[in-house]
Amino acid sequence: MSEVDSLLIDATTKIFEDLSDPQTLNSAATDDWRSALWSALEESGLTLAWVPADNGGSGASLADGFSILELAGKFAAPIPLGETLLAGWLLSRSNVECPSGMMTVAPTRPRDKIQMTEDNRLVGEAFGIPFGNLAEYIVVLAYKEEVPHISLVSGKDCIIKGNPGLSGDGRDTITFSNTTPIKIAPAPDNFSGQEFCIMGATIRSMQISGALQSILKLATDYAQERVAFEKQISKFQAVQHNLAKLASETAVAIAAAGSAMDTINTATQYNELVFFEVSSAKIRTGEAVGEAAAIAHQVHGAIGFTEEHILHRYTQRLWDWRDDFGSESEWAVELGEMVAERGADELWPLLTAR
Amino acid sequence: MSQAIQFDPIRLPPEAEELRLEVRDFLSEEIANGGFDPHRTIMKSGFDREFSKRVGARGWIGMTWPKKYGGHERSFLERYVVTEEFRSQNAPVTSHFTADRQSGPVLLKYAEEHIKEDILPKITAGDCCFCIGLSEPNSGSDLFAASTKATRTDGGYLINGTKLWTSNAHQAEYMIGLFRTSPPTKENRRHGLTQFLVNLKQPGITVNPVRNMAGKHDFNEVLFEDLFIPDDHLLGEVDSAWKQATSELAYERSGPERFLETFYVLPELVRVIGQKPDARAAEGIGRLVAQLHTLRRMSVSVNGMLQAGKEPVIEGSIVKDVGTIWEQSLPAKARDLAAFVDDTPSNRSNFDELLQYATNIAPKLTIQGGTTEVLRGIIARGLGLR
Numbered sequence: 134m135s136e137v138d139s140l141l142i143d144a145t146t147k148i149f150e151d152l153s154d155p156q157t158l159n160s161a162a163t164d165d166w167r168s169a170l171w172s173a174l175e176e177s178g179l180t181l182a183w184v185p186a187d188n189g190g191s192g193a194s195l196a197d198g199f200s201i202l203e204l205a206g207k208f209a210a211p212i213p214l215g216e217t218l219l220a221g222w223l224l225s226r227s228n229v230e231c232p233s234g235m236m237t238v239a240p241t242r243p244r245d246k247i248q249m250t251e252d253n254r255l256v257g258e259a260f261g262i263p264f265g266n267l268a269e270y271i272v273v274l275a276y277k278e279e280v281p282h283i284s285l286v287s288g289k290d291c292i293i294k295g296n297p298g299l300s301g302d303g304r305d306t307i308t309f310s311n312t313t314p315i316k317i318a319p320a321p322d323n324f325s326g327q328e329f330c331i332m333g334a335t336i337r338s339m340q341i342s343g344a345l346q347s348i349l350k351l352a353t354d355y356a357q358e359r360v361a362f363e364k365q366i367s368k369f370q371a372v373q374h375n376l377a378k379l380a381s382e383t384a385v386a387i388a389a390a391g392s393a394m395d396t397i398n399t400a401t402q403y404n405e406l407v408f409f410e411v412s413s414a415k416i417r418t419g420e421a422v423g424e425a426a427a428i429a430h431q432v433h434g435a436i437g438f439t440e441e442h443i444l445h446r447y448t449q450r451l452w453d454w455r456d457d458f459g460s461e462s463e464w465a466v467e468l469g470e471m472v473a474e475r476g477a478d479e480l481w482p483l484l485t486a487r
Numbered sequence: 488m489s490q491a492i493q494f495d496p497i498r499l500p501p502e503a504e505e506l507r508l509e510v511r512d513f514l515s516e517e518i519a520n521g522g523f524d525p526h527r528t529i530m531k532s533g534f535d536r537e538f539s540k541r542v543g544a545r546g547w548i549g550m551t552w553p554k555k556y557g558g559h560e561r562s563f564l565e566r567y568v569v570t571e572e573f574r575s576q577n578a579p580v581t582s583h584f585t586a587d588r589q590s591g592p593v594l595l596k597y598a599e600e601h602i603k604e605d606i607l608p609k610i611t612a613g614d615c616c617f618c619i620g621l622s623e624p625n626s627g628s629d630l631f632a633a634s635t636k637a638t639r640t641d642g643g644y645l646i647n648g649t650k651l652w653t654s655n656a657h658q659a660e661y662m663i664g665l666f667r668t669s670p671p672t673k674e675n676r677r678h679g680l681t682q683f684l685v686n687l688k689q690p691g692i693t694v695n696p697v698r699n700m701a702g703k704h705d706f707n708e709v710l711f712e713d714l715f716i717p718d719d720h721l722l723g724e725v726d727s728a729w730k731q732a733t734s735e736l737a738y739e740r741s742g743p744e745r746f747l748e749t750f751y752v753l754p755e756l757v758r759v760i761g762q763k764p765d766a767r768a769a770e771g772i773g774r775l776v777a778q779l780h781t782l783r784r785m786s787v788s789v790n791g792m793l794q795a796g797k798e799p800v801i802e803g804s805i806v807k808d809v810g811t812i813w814e815q816s817l818p819a820k821a822r823d824l825a826a827f828v829d830d831t832p833s834n835r836s837n838f839d840e841l842l843q844y845a846t847n848i849a850p851k852l853t854i855q856g857g858t859t860e861v862l863r864g865i866i867a868r869g870l871g872l873r
């Protein structure tokens with residue numbers, strides 16, 4: 134198990150409490166909170182957590198970064214923190230200097246593929262890019278004759294078609310038509326491209342785990358406040374059982390994401406076992422989202438369906454996150470193909486490999 | 488919420504993985520030389536005293552118990568590996584498993600010294616089977632409605648009444664029974680029940696088989712008529728059994744047996760689907776494997792937390808709730824996914840046979856050892872809702 138820096142966690146919690154309180158953000162008339170929140174995170178070195186100190190980052194461990202993202206999930210923080218961490222990680226691993234500012238990554242859908250021409254221009258389309266419009270930079274995985282390259286692109290140099298996504302954070306379409314990147318480097322040795330999705334899926338699993346913990350708390354608290362038929366609704370067995378199910382799905386997400394994160398933290402290479410852990414986590418946390426969000430809404434009744442209530446800040450992001458970096462269906466097909474290919478007698482050894 | 492849900496990402500330690508290889512060697516030798524037939528144990532009986540003795544001889548029963556009672560003072564994670572490897576091969580563990588998991592630990596905690604010295608070594612040798620006498624005709628989920636009476640007499644108690652659904656009572660040497668020693672009080676309806684060790688091989692006991700819908704004889708009706716139980720067979724405090732149950736429950740609920748009871752269907756599904764599945768079959772298999780993997784991680788985590796001295800009570804109940812629902816739904820999902828597999832008998836006859844059996848036993852999985860509804864009530868209590 135990797136040690137997490139508890140001082141860092143406390144400091145990050147404080148920033149989110151002060152500047153990313155879901156209720157405050159929900160009632161805010163403007164988007165001014167965003168730059169305040171981002172600056173605070175930037176000043177604490179959190180946005181470049183996965184960039185080594187030598188390259189101008191804060192050189193935090195993978196474990197610390199993932200824990201920060203679980204926290205971001207707990208606050209449903211509407212900023213590209215996970216994307217920027219991932220972008221910084223990719224750039225650093227390719228020895229590309231990392232800029233400051235909000236970044237996102239592309240592509241985030243497994244079937245999208247960006248090509249790099251002979252003269253290093255980007256061609257292709259990436260759908261559902263989180264914070265595509267908002268981010269200053271996009272870190273792109275592109276293939277130059279099947280060789281993966283990492284490049285840093287300015288958002289201004291691409292055609293971006295806005296799509297709010299479910300949460301409003303943006304799941305934008307980015308078109309690269311002979312776009313010239315600011316910087317380019319071949320991907321690190323042994324980098325197949327799958328690492329990109331694997332890291333992204335682990336980030337999303339951690340955010341999902343965080344947000345589910347929060348909606349479990351919202352729903353259990355609400356059930357103890359709300360009165361119907363002269364009782365707290367938490368006293369109705371049907372409600373109790375729904376909340377128990379919500380707790381179970383949250384537990385599943387905590388365990389699945391935690392195990393994937395722990396695997397990545399200690400992995401020396403991205404082998405079959407890493408794929409197995411991370412795909413399982415993304416599948417199972419994605420499934421948990423469906424069940425848990427539905428229950429959280431059911432328990433809240435009509436109030437949870439309003440713009441005014443903060444529940445949607447979580448559930449809409451949860452629905453967005455389960456689509457990013459491979460949905461349950463996409464990962465399940467890949468995992469199922471791997472299991473089938475290995476054959477029936479290799480299933481148990483795979484399950485018990487660690 | 489009273490406490491945050493916790494699932495530390497615990498891995499099995501190297502000594503457990505070494506042990507796994509030993510267990511695998513043992514099981515493949517057993518299968519190769521006819522020691523047991525995995526297929527037969529699913530369909531027919533998992534009770535095999537000789538097999539249990541061979542397991543005991545390897546030191547794999549009572550693994551975590553003190554050496555002075557025949558135990559081996561190994562960790563819960565080592566025991567975990569043995570349990571899951573045995574389950575995965577459908578090894579016939581019925582004769583020793585209940586004693587190993589539940590009854591032995593109860594004796595360790597509550598039995599008198601001479602009883603521990605007498606019985607625990609027999610259990611670890613694989614030569615002693617236990618059954619659990621909780622349920623009655625009019626008391627199932629509501630354990631505290633139990634009415635089988637223990638009446639004070641010279642030097643002990645006289646037992647009268649009926650236990651029902653008692654698995655393996657027809658094969659067991661002992662029962663740990665819950666009997667009424669006093670009426671419940673107004674303030675506490677859980678008051679008045681006491682746990683006893685019952686030697687089943689004596690007059691005053693009639694065991695009648697109850698066949699289940701899959702055609703098997705696993706559980707029984709057990710009648711007590713003036714059965715004498717000596718004082719030293721009392722386990723724990725008189726009238727206060729309700730205080731004794733809770734701490735062991737996390738062990739009882741969180742083991743791999745709580746999601747592996749129909750596991751045999753899954754590899755056979757993979758086999759009939761073949762190496763090049765279409766997207767529908769691949770997705771279905773991928774989801775099932777991801778779900779199972781996550782359950783196993785949760786279960787390992789709970790056992791690791793127990794080993795570390797924590798009390799993951801709500802986490803244990805969650806493993807059982809999610810786990811039993813999963814193993815129950817596995818046959819139905821496998822049926823769906825195999826719908827378009829060729830019907831030629833050679834292709835899928837083994838799969839079909841296992842699927843039929845798993846479908847037949849699926850209903851019990853969310854009833855035995857506490858129903859889904861009861862488990863969710865416990866989880867809700869852990870959430871502070873009741």
Ligand SMILES: Cc1cc2nc3c(=O)[nH]c(=O)nc-3n(C[C@H](O)[C@H](O)[C@H](O)COP(=O)(O)OP(=O)(O)OC[C@H]3O[C@@H](n4cnc5c(N)ncnc54)[C@H](O)[C@@H]3O)c2cc1C
Nearest residue numbers: 619620621622627628652653654851854855856857858860
């Ligand atoms: C295969 C098998 C093996 C078993 N082996 C043993 C054994 O070895 N020893 C032993 O003592 N018992 C054994 N049992 C019995 C088992 O513990 C009981 O069946 C179980 O506790 C449920 O009790 P019941 O069957 O009386 O159902 P009931 O308690 O009558 O319940 C019927 C239905 O009502 C629901 N219900 C009951 N109370 C509530 C409530 N408060 N809120 C909501 N829903 C509720 C239940 O969830 C269930 O769906 C075994 C059962 C099976 C199926």
